[in-house]
Amino acid sequence: MGRIVKAKLLRARNTVALARWLLGKHLVRRGADGSLEARLITEVEAYHGERDLACHARAGRTRRTSVMYGPGGHWYVYLCYGVHEMLNLVTGPRDWPAAILIRSVEGIGGPGRLTRNLDIDRKLNGKPAQRKSGLWIEDRGGRVPRGALRATPRIGVAYAGPVWSKKPWRFTYDPAALSGGRADYP
DNA sequence: TACTCGATCGGA
């Protein structure tokens, strides 16, 4: 078992740094039958504030984005293309709209597949990323070596314009390069 | 109330 990541940590303002930090942590899901599934987080993207034209909060505070304006440490789950549920972790202090899209975990590539495989949907929207919600993040000591980290532009955000669509705020790494901390299932 | 389009995916 690992340390459950505390909300306080996620209230830091630098979402981009938090996104990098999230790599190598475990996403843990409790199933309806009580079973646990823990998977290494392998791909994330940072969405940072109203100025970030790729961020849903670019339109300001709306019903959908209100969760992002809350304190860090809660889930933001929304429906994409009318088909896929997207899982995001809200970051930053209250009134600073930001979140990290969890795009892939080890063995499940793609944000839509991830939620389908782990039975995640909008019922989790606004819930804290803690044990009581059935979905949380654990630090099991794994660390991503600097050399294994990759930063690239975010996926599918061309509409955000040349500046914001090119920000290298998508982070990935090769899980084989992880040092320590691997634990498949609790 | 009408219209457009999207932080995707799987099958042609």
Place this chain on the structure above:
DNA sequence: CCGATCGAGTAA
């Protein structure tokens, strides 16, 4: 390459 599928956001 394209259709699925639906709700948010915007304009009116």
